[in-house]
Amino acid sequence: VNFMPIVDVLTNPNNPGLPMRTFGSDPKLVTDMGRAYLKGLTDGGVVGCLKHFPGLGSASIDPHFSLPHMDRSLAQLQSVDFVPYSTLINEGIVPMVMVTHILNPQLDPTLPTSLSPKVVTDLLRNQLHFNGVIISDTLWMGGISNTYSLSQAAMLAINAGTDLILGPRGLQDTVTMLTNLKQDVTSGQISMNRINASVQRILEMKLHYKIMTHDKAQQLIDNGEAVSHEGTCVGGCVALMNALGIGDRDVRKQVV
Numbered sequence: 001v002n003f004m005p006i007v008d009v010l011t012n013p014n015n016p017g018l019p020m021r022t023f024g025s026d027p028k029l030v031t032d033m034g035r036a037y038l039k040g041l042t043d044g045g046v047v048g049c050l051k052h053f054p055g056l057g058s059a060s061i062d063p064h065f066s067l068p069h070m071d072r073s074l075a076q077l078q079s080v081d082f083v084p085y086s087t088l089i090n091e092g093i094v095p096m097v098m099v100t101h102i103l104n105p106q107l108d109p110t111l112p113t114s115l116s117p118k119v120v121t122d123l124l125r126n127q128l129h130f131n132g133v134i135i136s137d138t139l140w141m142g143g144i145s146n147t148y149s150l151s152q153a154a155m156l157a158i159n160a161g162t163d164l165i166l167g168p169r170g171l172q173d174t175v176t177m178l179t180n181l182k183q184d185v186t187s188g189q190i191s192m193n194r195i196n197a198s199v200q201r202i203l204e205m206k207l208h209y210k211i212m213t214h215d216k217a218q219q220l221i222d223n224g225e226a227v228s229h230e231g232t233c234v235g236g237c238v239a240l241m242n243a244l245g246i247g248d249r250d251v252r253k254q255v256v
Contacts, residue, residue, distance in 0.1 A: 001049065003096075005037035005048065007050050011080060012057065027080055028083070030084050038094070047095050049096035050085060050096070051100065053113075054119060054123065057081060059102070063141050065142040066146065067101055067144070082128065086128055094132055096134070099120055101141060114157060117160045136153075150173060151177055154180070155181065164198070164202070
């Protein structure tokens with residue numbers, strides 16, 4: 001996986017983090033360049049990822065350090081920031097989208113975009129019809145970690161509809177996060193169906209890109225279901241880690 005291309009449409013020339021990383025201020029040019037970049041990744045056997053939804057082009061603060069506040073209407077976003085996403089999603093060539101950390105009261109007055117069901121599910125999934133894998137921007141960025149703990153942010157991101165969490169630094173943070181997610185499922189704050197839906201999308205992506213065989217995918221699904229009754233969230237989380245090729249079933253011993 002390569003978390004590229006960046007398809008932010010630059011509308012603020014004083015943006016602190018993007019001017020040298022974007023394809024420019026023209027939505028069509030950004031879309032065309034993003035398409036070419038994504039095709040190059042796909043042709044090379046690499047899974048690409050559009051970012052940073054819903055668009056960092058107008059930001060005046062870098063979310064690595066603090067949470068950007070924007071006040072852009074849905075109409076403004078649809079005519080500029082969403083153009084690369086809606087176009088390429090409609091073309092069926094987008095495997096992953098990364099949702100970043102912005103507070104836009106016209107989208108959600110209380111939650112950052114990366115933690116908001118109104119943005120992740122209602123907007124990206126339902127309005128833009130994206131059926132691929134959604135990943136959060138890094139949760140240890142100041143835009144999130146200044147306000148939320150890793151476990152709080154992970155729970156909110158998952159409930160918002162996020163499939164993959166980008167954020168734990170090292171094994172201990174990962175184990176702590178998984179342990180807390182297990183408790184969230186046990187307490188009913190996260191449903192097991194929510195976890196399983198993400199596992200399914202990730203497996204489907206790996207099958208589509210021939211990263212995994214159908215037999216291996218079915219084995220992971222069967223094993224995840226087998227432990228989900230006794231391990232609650234752990235079954236789904238471990239299946240998810242195995243689906244990504246970043247874990248093994250010994251992780252389960254650390255979090256049960």
